[in-house]
Amino acid sequence: MAKVANQPSLIPMPFLVIFFVFSIFFGFGITLSKAVSQTRYYKFEVEYMFWSPDCIENIVMGINGTFPGPPIRANVNDTVVVEVINNLSTEGVVIHWHGILQRGSPWADGTASISQCPINPGENFTYEFKVDKPGTYFYHGHFGMQRAAGLYGSLIVDLEEGKKEPFQYDEEINLLLSDWWHASVHEQEVGLKSNPMRWVGEPQTILINGTGQFNCTSLEKYNTSSEHCEWKDQCAPFVLKVEPNKTYRIRIASTTSLAALNFAISKKFHHFSFLFQNHTMLVVEADGNYVQQFVTSDIDIYSGESYSVLVTTNQSTTQNYWASIGVRGREPKTSPALLLFNYLPNSVAKLPISPPPEIPKWNDYDRSKNFTYRVLASAMNTTKPPPIFTRRISLLNTQNLMNGNFIKWAINNISLTLPSTPYLGAIKFGLNSTFNQTAPPETFPKNYNIKIPPPNPNTNTGNSVYRFRSGEIVDVILQNANALSNNTSEIHPWHLHGHDFWVLGYGEGKFSDEDETKLNLKNPPLKNTVVIFPFGWTAIRFVADNPGVWIFHCHIEPHLDMGMGVIFAEAVEKVREIPPYALACGRTATPQVVPIIPRPNPPGLDNPYYIIWIGLVIFLCVIGLCYVCLYRIRFNNLSWRPYLGISESQSNQIEFSDLSQSNPNPNPTHEEP
Numbered sequence: 151m152a153k154v155a156n157q158p159s160l161i162p163m164p165f166l167v168i169f170f171v172f173s174i175f176f177g178f179g180i181t182l183s184k185a186v187s188q189t190r191y192y193k194f195e196v197e198y199m200f201w202s203p204d205c206i207e208n209i210v211m212g213i214n215g216t217f218p219g220p221p222i223r224a225n226v227n228d229t230v231v232v233e234v235i236n237n238l239s240t241e242g243v244v245i246h247w248h249g250i251l252q253r254g255s256p257w258a259d260g261t262a263s264i265s266q267c268p269i270n271p272g273e274n275f276t277y278e279f280k281v282d283k284p285g286t287y288f289y290h291g292h293f294g295m296q297r298a299a300g301l302y303g304s305l306i307v308d309l310e311e312g313k314k315e316p317f318q319y320d321e322e323i324n325l326l327l328s329d330w331w332h333a334s335v336h337e338q339e340v341g342l343k344s345n346p347m348r349w350v351g352e353p354q355t356i357l358i359n360g361t362g363q364f365n366c367t368s369l370e371k372y373n374t375s376s377e378h379c380e381w382k383d384q385c386a387p388f389v390l391k392v393e394p395n396k397t398y399r400i401r402i403a404s405t406t407s408l409a410a411l412n413f414a415i416s417k418k419f420h421h422f423s424f425l426f427q428n429h430t431m432l433v434v435e436a437d438g439n440y441v442q443q444f445v446t447s448d449i450d451i452y453s454g455e456s457y458s459v460l461v462t463t464n465q466s467t468t469q470n471y472w473a474s475i476g477v478r479g480r481e482p483k484t485s486p487a488l489l490l491f492n493y494l495p496n497s498v499a500k501l502p503i504s505p506p507p508e509i510p511k512w513n514d515y516d517r518s519k520n521f522t523y524r525v526l527a528s529a530m531n532t533t534k535p536p537p538i539f540t541r542r543i544s545l546l547n548t549q550n551l552m553n554g555n556f557i558k559w560a561i562n563n564i565s566l567t568l569p570s571t572p573y574l575g576a577i578k579f580g581l582n583s584t585f586n587q588t589a590p591p592e593t594f595p596k597n598y599n600i601k602i603p604p605p606n607p608n609t610n611t612g613n614s615v616y617r618f619r620s621g622e623i624v625d626v627i628l629q630n631a632n633a634l635s636n637n638t639s640e641i642h643p644w645h646l647h648g649h650d651f652w653v654l655g656y657g658e659g660k661f662s663d664e665d666e667t668k669l670n671l672k673n674p675p676l677k678n679t680v681v682i683f684p685f686g687w688t689a690i691r692f693v694a695d696n697p698g699v700w701i702f703h704c705h706i707e708p709h710l711d712m713g714m715g716v717i718f719a720e721a722v723e724k725v726r727e728i729p730p731y732a733l734a735c736g737r738t739a740t741p742q743v744v745p746i747i748p749r750p751n752p753p754g755l756d757n758p759y760y761i762i763w764i765g766l767v768i769f770l771c772v773i774g775l776c777y778v779c780l781y782r783i784r785f786n787n788l789s790w791r792p793y794l795g796i797s798e799s800q801s802n803q804i805e806f807s808d809l810s811q812s813n814p815n816p817n818p819t820h821e822e823p
């Protein structure tokens with residue numbers, strides 16, 4: 151009788167066990183990660199439409215028939231897919247996702263001439279990007295002055311489900327602030343390019359989530375019995391219905407074309423303070439990064455910035471209260487917008503007994519600096535700046551003349567004019583003739599006097615690029631200077647695409663060696679937009695670790711239009727796929743019909759429950775398979791033997807050593823004694 155040998159396995163046992171365990175983790179890992187991260191699909195049809203943002207009928211650039219565009223909301227690690235359909239009759243369009251870093255998707259940054267070609271009228275383009283950081287963001291047009299035309303909306307990224315913010319609140323309110331002109335952006339743009347230049351002037355109205363009231367004091371507006379101010383839907387006064395003794399997270403983002411704003415919630419230190427409200431704000435987030443929390447009665451917010459503040463409704467419940475939003479940094483000609491905190495169950499018609507909080511004086515720069523300098527990184531922000539830089543670029547901001555007459559803004563005496571071929575494609579494919587290959591200046595003359603108008607008021611225009619190797623640690627010193635008029639220097643909020651940067655410091659006058667020693671490497675805030683104050687400097691640091699082409703520019707829309715920006719190209723050789731339609735213009739256009747980027751999977755597949763089921767089925771199958779293998783091996787039910795050409799009965803007679811033979815004898819003659 152043949153001795154039953156220890157059963158060998160076709161697949162060694164340890165391997166099977168590893169495979170088994172790995173399958174479980176892998177199956178579950180995929181299932182869970184898919185279940186928690188989703189793809190959020192949006193379809194945006196961009197069109198001009200009649201609208202009355204401030205009760206005066208005008209034309210706005212709306213999305214899906216609404217102004218501002220629909221809010222986008224996603225969780226960290228989600229993928230956002232936005233199909234943009236251009237329904238404008240005669241203009242191209244692009245949409246930039248402000249504050250989203252676009253790691254691995256530089257083509258989706260939505261910047262005309264930089265990351266892509268404008269989407270032609272009647273055509274569409276699908277943006278697809280991952281949101282990897284929680285925070286308060288927004289999106290807006292980035293072609294010509296389409297942001298000023300009203301092409302914007304908010305974009306909020308929440309933490310992954312189940313994760314908690316490091317602060318507590320009961321409810322959330324989302325405010326997107328903007329400014330509004332009655333002159334069309336076409337008129338504004340032609341004015342800026344004319345000789346003599348026709349400046350856009352101050353905005354007519356400040357809008358809160360797209361509504362404001364022109365030429366009608368907001369107080370009148372809130373008085374529902376006022377005959378002077380018609381109460382129309384599209385410009386209804388902004389009312390925040392709040393419940394007493396709750397904490398609200400107010401997300402505030404500014405997409406203004408020009409105005410620096412102040413959001414004031416209370417009036418401090420007044421003799422009759424018992425008459426006034428004393429709401430306070432606790433600042434907790436800036437540009438999608440947690441900050442060292444501090445209490446304030448008002449915040450300054452520059453175009454391109456965002457904040458989250460916590461407000462507790464702890465005032466007398468018998469009243470309603472005002473908050474005001476007014477202009478800072480430029481002599482205001484625009485009345486502040488008002489916002490009513492309607493303490494429920496009070497009627498909305500109950501006007502507050504305390505007057506609206508006053509906006510600080512527009513040119514009280516010390517106050518502005520005091521606020522801005524308080525924004526520092528929270529101790530929780532573990533990303534510290536590298537201690538040294540490997541490259542420093544000093545950018546002198548001047549207002550200047552071009553060809554003797556045209557007014558421009560210039561950086562190191564170059565006023566940016568964008569090329570027709572997007573840089574991303576041009577650099578990736580080595581199309582050197584599409585833009586100036588001479589490197590732009592890394593600095594400006596040491597003896598430049600920033601206190602006087604440019605001595606040689608004659609700027610060049612240009613489109614050259616600062617190129618960075620992967621991993622370079624870049625410091626940029628933004629140096630402000632006197633504009634064309636004597637004793638004038640303006641505020642500029644600078645925004646960098648593709649990165650957050652550390653704000654290492656601000657200072658007065660010209661940046662010096664002494665300033666260098668005072669830079670903050672301990673807790674500099676991470677931001678995507680930072681201000682330079684008049685006649686001052688601001689120092690930032692970032693690591694060039696995001697392959698792509700990114701614009702760094704003044705977020706004042708007319709200033710960018712007048713050339714106030716530079717182009718950073720980072721390790722473009724590492725950029726992988728660029729959808730062909732993104733490059734279907736200029737020298738990157740191909741002669742044949744360019745396919746439009748295929749639509750991703752139908753939304754149903756991304757339903758998390760569906761994915762859970764698929765994952766579960768795969769998991770059960772793997773378990774079943776492993777079980778069958780292990781069972782058969784363990785209990786000698788060797789039904790796989792036929793695959794080796796062995797019958798079940800014969801197989802029982804085989805010694806362990808026989809299996810080492812490559813072709814076991816089908817008619818064994820040898821028997822155990």
Ligand SMILES: O=C1O[C@H]([C@@H](O)CO)C(O)=C1O
Pocket residue numbers: 349633640709
């Ligand atoms: O760029 C600008 O031009 C005008 C003014 O300087 C010339 O009219 C202004 O206020 C700006 O910010």
